[in-house]
Every structure is written in structure tokens, then in C-alpha cells.
Amino acid sequence: xxxxxxxxxxxxxxxxxxxxxxxxxxxxxxxxxxxxxxxxxxxxxxxxxxxxxxxxxxxxxxxxxxxxxxxxxxxxxxxxxxxxxxxxxxxxxxxxxxxxxxxxxxxxxxxxxxxxxxxxxxxxxxxxxxxxxxxxxxxxxxxxxxxxxxxxxxxxxxxxxxxxxxxxxxxxxxxxxxxxxxxxxxxxxxxxxxxxxxxxxxxxxxxxxxxxxxxxxxxxxxxxxxxxxxxxxxxxxxxxxxxxxxxxxxxxxxxxxxxxxxxxxxxxxxxxxxxxxxxxxxxxxxxxxxxxxxxxxxxxxxxxxxxxxxxxxxxxxxxxxxxxxxxxxxxxxxxxxxxxxxxxxxxxxxxx
Amino acid sequence: xxxxxxxxxxxxxxxxxxxxxxxxxxxxxxxxxxxxxxxxxxxxxxxxxxxxxxxxxxxxxxxxxxxxxxxxxxxxxxxxxxxxxxxxxxxxxxxxxxxxxxxxxxxxxxxxxxxxxxxxxxxxxxxxxxxxxxxxxxxxxxxxxxxxxxxxxxxxxxxxxxxxxxxxxxxxxxxxxxxxxxxxxxxxxxxxxxxxxxxxxxxxxxxxxxxxxxxxxxxxxxxxxxxxxxxxxxxxxxxxxxxxxxxxxxxxxxxxxxxxxxxxxxxxxxxxxxxxxxxxxxxxxxxxxxxxxxxxxxxxxxxxxxxxxxxxxxxxxxxxxxxxxxxxxxxxxxxxxxxxxxxxxxxxxxxx
DNA sequence: GCATCCCTTCAAAGCGCTTTGGATAAAGCA
DNA sequence: TGCTTTATCCAAAGCGCTTTGAAGGGATGC
Numbered sequence: 001x002x003x004x005x006x007x008x009x010x011x012x013x014x015x016x017x018x019x020x021x022x023x024x025x026x027x028x029x030x031x032x033x034x035x036x037x038x039x040x041x042x043x044x045x046x047x048x049x050x051x052x053x054x055x056x057x058x059x060x061x062x063x064x065x066x067x068x069x070x071x072x073x074x075x076x077x078x079x080x081x082x083x084x085x086x087x088x089x090x091x092x093x094x095x096x097x098x099x100x101x102x103x104x105x106x107x108x109x110x111x112x113x114x115x116x117x118x119x120x121x122x123x124x125x126x127x128x129x130x131x132x133x134x135x136x137x138x139x140x141x142x143x144x145x146x147x148x149x150x151x152x153x154x155x156x157x158x159x160x161x162x163x164x165x166x167x168x169x170x171x172x173x174x175x176x177x178x179x180x181x182x183x184x185x186x187x188x189x190x191x192x193x194x195x196x197x198x199x200x201x202x203x204x205x206x207x208x209x210x211x212x213x214x215x216x217x218x219x220x221x222x223x224x225x226x227x228x229x230x231x232x233x234x235x236x237x238x239x240x241x242x243x244x245x246x247x248x249x250x251x252x253x254x255x256x257x258x259x260x261x262x263x264x265x266x267x268x269x270x271x272x273x274x275x276x277x278x279x280x281x282x283x284x285x286x287x288x289x290x291x292x293x294x295x296x297x298x299x300x301x302x303x304x305x306x307x308x309x310x311x312x313x314x315x316x317x318x319x320x321x322x323x324x325x326x327x328x329x330x331x332x333x334x335x336x337x338x339x340x341x342x343x344x345x346x347x348x349x350x351x352x
Numbered sequence: 353x354x355x356x357x358x359x360x361x362x363x364x365x366x367x368x369x370x371x372x373x374x375x376x377x378x379x380x381x382x383x384x385x386x387x388x389x390x391x392x393x394x395x396x397x398x399x400x401x402x403x404x405x406x407x408x409x410x411x412x413x414x415x416x417x418x419x420x421x422x423x424x425x426x427x428x429x430x431x432x433x434x435x436x437x438x439x440x441x442x443x444x445x446x447x448x449x450x451x452x453x454x455x456x457x458x459x460x461x462x463x464x465x466x467x468x469x470x471x472x473x474x475x476x477x478x479x480x481x482x483x484x485x486x487x488x489x490x491x492x493x494x495x496x497x498x499x500x501x502x503x504x505x506x507x508x509x510x511x512x513x514x515x516x517x518x519x520x521x522x523x524x525x526x527x528x529x530x531x532x533x534x535x536x537x538x539x540x541x542x543x544x545x546x547x548x549x550x551x552x553x554x555x556x557x558x559x560x561x562x563x564x565x566x567x568x569x570x571x572x573x574x575x576x577x578x579x580x581x582x583x584x585x586x587x588x589x590x591x592x593x594x595x596x597x598x599x600x601x602x603x604x605x606x607x608x609x610x611x612x613x614x615x616x617x618x619x620x621x622x623x624x625x626x627x628x629x630x631x632x633x634x635x636x637x638x639x640x641x642x643x644x645x646x647x648x649x650x651x652x653x654x655x656x657x658x659x660x661x662x663x664x665x666x667x668x669x670x671x672x673x674x675x676x677x678x679x680x681x682x683x684x685x686x687x688x689x690x691x692x693x694x695x696x697x698x699x700x701x702x703x704x
Numbered sequence: 705g706c707a708t709c710c711c712t713t714c715a716a717a718g719c720g721c722t723t724t725g726g727a728t729a730a731a732g733c734a
Numbered sequence: 735t736g737c738t739t740t741a742t743c744c745a746a747a748g749c750g751c752t753t754t755g756a757a758g759g760g761a762t763g764c
Binding site: 015016017027028031032035059060062063064065066067068 | 751
């Protein structure tokens with residue numbers, strides 16, 4: 001707790017007061033001129049702006065924060081245990097956030113918290129007034145973070161949705177529709193034993209994708225076989241292992257739906273290992289988040305996919321949070337982006 | 353520029369003044385008690401701490417910042433163009449930073465800036481008093497960020513070093529030594545045509561690694577062939593492509609030194625494609641940053657490596673910056689971590 | 705000509721904390 | 735006992751901005 005006293009900052013910069021004195025104007029006028037308020041004569045404003053530029057004057061952030069109550073920063077928390085940062089989906093999403101917040105000159109602060117401290121951290125950051133809002137990523141179908149934040153009455157925006165009937169700003173893609181259509185495509189091509197390699201079960205996007213998958217099957221009177229559905233982290237390794245397992249079954253699936261290109265990449269490796277021709281012996285289709293280092297279209301054969309850039313998602317969600325902070329009503333800040341389905345040669349008709 | 357007036361924050365929280373009044377004490381005493389200063393009677397402190405806990409009092413961050421001059425936040429800038437966040441080396445490093453700064457309750461703020469704005473952003477954040485310090489990553493051998501920051505007189509800590517003879521706090525690993533020893537090992541095993549798959553040329557760590565490589569060769573009277581040295585981003589794809597190129601040369605190298613497990617992973621794929629037995633027909637050794645999803649020891653065959661966790665590096669560098677901010681002299685904040693060399697079966701003796 | 709308005713500008717009051725420079729009372733010392 | 739220390743606590747002065755409430759002066763309206 002003990003803190004060093006008397007730790008004044010670097011060299012002294014020019015202050016508003018100094019600038020005002022130099023210009024023979026009041027601080028009020030200078031402040032207003034610089035912040036774009038209308039009650040300043042245009043000529044005066046010019047003078048002020050010019051002088052500020054010349055002296056390199058910059059308003060002190062802490063003082064401004066205290067006076068306005070706005071912090072100019074938002075936070076995103078993530079579990080320190082799960083190595084989320086290393087998940088390229090998350091990183092790419094972060095990149096989108098950082099880009100937009102950078103443009104808006106807002107600080108995006110990253111917080112690793114242990115699971116046990118997470119809710120308390122939201123509470124603490126809020127009541128200390130350390131942030132203007134939060135980005136929440138990877139919501140679970142039932143997620144206590146959301147009700148907490150709603151209760152704290154602090155702006156937040158969610159990457160995805162939840163199932164607990166709360167109302168909040170979010171950006172999501174049409175996961176259910178995407179997977180329904182992808183499944184439909186496979187069904188149209190005559191596939192009936194279709195496997196699903198999905199994300200971690202609790203996460204809402206995985207639930208939605210499974211729902212889309214199931215409902216497409218159900219419409220044709222097919223019920224999903226539990227053994228053909230896998231839930232887990234979306235990494236190459238698991239795509240490989242699960243696909244091996246599936247291929248080695250007595251009645252192997254003829255098609256495979258993967259929740260990430262990473263999983264599909266593993267599936268490709270497994271198929272090759274087992275000597276199966278992708279697009280012929282086994283069809284593979286995946287959701288493509290647009291990860292820059294693993295492009296669906298450059299795989300061999302090119303991978304059919306439902307596509308939606310997760311990085312753009314981050315960018316858009318940042319905009320949503322900014323608008324929320326600016327006071328726009330929640331009802332106007334709920335966005336569901338459609339997902340394209342791109343047909344490529346990794347899928348073909350079922351060989352009976 | 354125009355900003356909404358009158359945007360007061362969420363519900364009102366208890367303030368220091370309220371707490372002091374309730375306790376019938378002065379703000380001074382309450383503040384001191386809570387911040388661990390000695391001039392408060394222990395009994396009084398107990399009362400204060402208890403009351404604070406009970407009312408859920410939290411000091412307002414902006415007010416504290418203004419009063420102390422400390423912001424409680426540090427920033428790391430990265431180029432928006434290069435998709436650095438998606439580089440797993442960077443992400444893992446970030447994870448280490450986030451962990452330590454989280455423990456210290458410091459905000460770590462991520463800033464994507466365009467190359468052209470980068471220096472100006474450092475300047476702006478500093479003079480506005482928005483940060484207590486900076487983390488600088490991936491220094492180039494000659495890096496203008498370092499001289500700028502030194503001139504701004506703001507604390508910063510560098511992940512790596514540079515060649516321009518500046519003095520600053522840093523954490524680095526012994527890149528040169530690591531690669532010298534790895535090269536020595538290969539030479540001891542009889543290899544003479546050794547290739548180097550390295551990182552981007554401008555980056556200082558790549559320079560150091562090449563230096564280590566060259567000096568080991570030079571000691572045995574061998575001079576490095578330029579065609580056997582590759583510089584570029586450390587991704588699987590390039591490891592694959594470059595290794596293919598090397599193998600297809602008339603006199604192919606018998607050993608390969610890679611600056612990342614990702615590059616080595618690509619090299620493995622290339623060797624397999626070309627029907628070469630790793631550890632026999634071609635020896636491969638890499639630097640292992642400890643990326644959690646790609647473990648050198650689980651590759652087939654296990655990959656020999658110089659190892660040093662980049663995540664721990666991030667953690668340690670965060671400590672260094674914190675100590676710098678707390679006033680510790682630069683000379684005590686320069687750390688070069690040794691690198692272990694782990695022998696595994698991906699290297700074997702040269703077949704003549 | 706006088707009252708009314710608008711356009712500019714200003715002085716001063718916060719924002720909620722930390723910290724300086726005492727003041728008071730109790731304790732130590734001679 | 736009288737005086738210096740020491741241990742506690744306090745009032746008030748910032749920190750550097752934004753914003754409220756007012757005022758001065760020229761233009762307008764009748």
C-alpha cells in the first residue's frame with residue numbers, strides 16, 4: 001500500500017493557465033476554444049489554436065478526467081489462466097478493437113484477471129471510475145458478467161450474445177443461420193452423416209452454431225448423433241485428433257462442419273494421413289474468421305467456408321461501445337451481421 | 353472536437369469527504385490511513401479501514417491521478433499496419449505483460465498506431481500525462497523510438513536492445529550466445545553447410561542471432577554463405593518455403609538453424625515433403641520461445657532448441673518498468689537472461 | 705432615446721483526492 | 735516542575751482542467 005510521496009512528473013509543460021495568461025484571455029475562453037464550443041469568436045479561436053500549436057500545449061489528461069468525469073479509456077478483461085491471448089481468434093478481434101479505439105484516441109486497457117477476481121475487478125474498475133466502459137468477449141450462454149455489468153450501470157458492449165434474456169449492446173454474427181445454411185448445403189449434396197467440430201460448449205456462439213446445425217438436420221428428419229459432435233478449443237491439434245477419431249469409426253461421416261479454419265486445418269491433415277481425398281471422400285466446410293495467417297482459399301483444396309472477419313467485428317464493436325458511451329440507446333446498438341457462404345472444392349456430393 | 357457537456361458518471365459513490373465525515377475525522381487522516389502512511393494511530397486506522405470496507409469506498413482514480421501525478425497506467429504501441437497482434441510471439445509476450453501489470457493493478461493500454469503517427473503518439477501520451485511509462489517491443493538495431501523516449505524523459509523499458517549505444521532499462525535474452533552455442537553444436541556434429549532461417553533483418557534480435565551464428569562459424573574458419581541465410585517474418589509458411597528452396601539446392605545444407613519453432617515447424621513439413629529424415633538427413637534446431645500451442649518437445653521427432661519463455665520475458669519486463677517508474681536507477685534494470693540449449697533428436701551427426 | 709438581446713468574455717466554483725505545514729495533547733527528560 | 739519530543743490529527747492549499755452564472759458592450763427594436 002505504501003506509496004512514494006512526492007513523485008512529480010517529468011519536466012513541466014505549459015498549462016492552460018499559462019496559455020491563457022500569454023494570450024491575455026481567461027482560461028474559460030481558451031478551454032472553450034480548444035474544445036470546439038460555439039461561444040467563442042472565430043477570430044479569437046484562431047489566435048488561441050495557433051498559440052496552442054506553437055507552444056505545444058496539451059491539456060493534462062488527469063485534470064480533464066477529473067473535471068469531466070470521462071476517463072477516455074475502456075477495458076477488456078480476460079482470464080489469466082486460459083491463455084486466451086494466444087488464441088488467434090481473440091488476438092485478431094483485439095486488433096480490430098485496438099484499431100478503432102486508437103482512431104478515437106481512447107485507451108484500450110488489457111486486464112488479465114484470475115477467474116475468481118473477475119467480477120470483483122469489473123466492480124472495482126467501475127466504482128473507481130477508471131474506465132468509461134467495457135468490452136466483453138466470448139459470452140457464455142448464461143454469463144454472470146452481463147448481469148453484473150447491467151447492474152453496475154456502466155456502458156459495455158458484448159461480442160456475441162447470451163441466452164439469459166438481458167438487453168445490452170452487442171455485435172454478433174448470425175452463427176445459427178450460417179451453420180444452418182452450411183449444413184443445408186451438405187444435405188443438398190446428399191450427405192447424411194455429418195460431423196460437427198465445434199467450440200467450447202459453454203460459449204454462446206458454439207451453442208448457436210450447434211442449434212443451426214441441428215435445426216437443418218431436423219428439417220430433413222435427421223437427428224444429430226451425439227458421437228458426431230465435438231466441443232473444445234479451436235486449435236489445429238484437436239481438429240486433427242477428432243477427425244482421426246471420426247474417420248476411424250466403423251461408419252465414418254462423409255462430411256464435416258468445423259467452427260474454425262484452425263480445426264479444419266487439422267481435419268485436412270487427418271484426412272491426408274488416412275488417405276482420404278478432401279471434397280470427394282470427405283467434404284469439409286468451416287467457419288472462416290478471416291485469420292490473416294491461415295486463409296481458407298489458399299488451402300489445398302480450397303476450403304469452403306462461412307465467412308465473417310472477426311477483426312472487423314472487433315472494429316465494429318468498438319464503434320458500438322463508443323456510441324453507447326456517447327449516450328445512444330441500447331436498442332440501436334444491437335447488430336447481427338450476416339454471414340456469407342462461400343462454396344469451394346473442399347465440399348462435393350456424397351458418394352454412396 | 354465537440355464533446356457532450358454534463359455527462360456525469362453512473363450513480364454517485366461514497367467520497368473521501370463523506371467517509372471522513374461519517375468517521376468524524378479529517379480527510380487527511382482517512383487518506384493517510386488508507387494509503388498506509390505511518391502518522392495514523394493503529395486503532396484509528398483499523399476503524400477507518402473497516403468503515404471503508406463496509407461502505408465499499410474506493411478512491412476516485414482521476415482525482416488521485418491529478419493529485420499524485422501518477423496515472424497508474426502504461427502503454428505499448430504497435431504498428432497498425434503490420435498485424436503484429438496476430439504474431440503469437442507478440443501475443444505471448446503481451447500475456448506476460450498483462451499478467452504482471454494486472455498483479456500490480458496497473459492499466460496496460462494497447463495502442464495501434466500507424467507508422468507515421470507513432471513517434472507523435474509517444475510524445476502526445478507523454479506530455480498529456482496519460483501514462484507513467486512505456487513498454488517498447490521489437491527494437492530495431494537502430495531505433496528512433498528509443499532516442500525519442502530518452503529525450504522525453506519518461507520511463508520506458510525495452511524488450512531487447514539496440515545498437516545505438518543508448519542506455520535504458522531492458523530485458524533481453526542472450527540471443528548471440530544462444531545461436532553461437534547452437535551453431536557450435538552443429539559444427540561439433542560435423543555439419544559445415546548450415547542454413548539460418550532468421551527473423552526480419554532490421555530487428556535487433558535477428559541481428560544478434562546472425563552474429564552468434566557467424567562468429568561460431570568464423571571460429572572454425574568457415575564463412576557464412578549468404579544464400580544460406582534467410583530473413584523474414586517467423587511464420588510456418590515461410591519456414592516451409594525457404595526450407596524447400598534450401599533442400600532443392602544442388603548442395604543442400606545438412607543442418608538448419610531456425611529463429612522460431614514456427615519456422616522449424618514449416619521446415620519439418622518441407623523435409624517430410626522431400627522425403628528427408630529429420631535428425632539424419634537434415635538436422636534442425638530452433639529457438640523456442642515457449643509458445644503454448646506449439647511445443648518443441650512434442651514434435652516428431654522432438655525438436656532440439658535454445659529455450660527461453662517469451663511470456664516470462666514479458667512478465668519480467670513489466671517488473672522492470674514498474675521498478676523504473678518507482679525510481680530505481682537504469683543501471684540496475686538491465687537484464688540479460690541466459691538461454692538453455694536442449695538437445696533433442698532433431699539433430700544428429702552430419703552424414704558425409 | 706431607452707429597453708432588450710445576443711455575442712463574447714470572464715471570475716470563480718467545483719471535480720475528489722494528496723500533501724504541506726501546523727496544532728494539540730501526551731510523553732519523555734532534566 | 736518546566737520544557738522539548740513524539741505521536742496524532744487537522745485545515746487548507748493545491749493538482750489543472752471544465753463549467754456555471756454573470757457581466758460588458760454593441761446591435762436591434764420600438
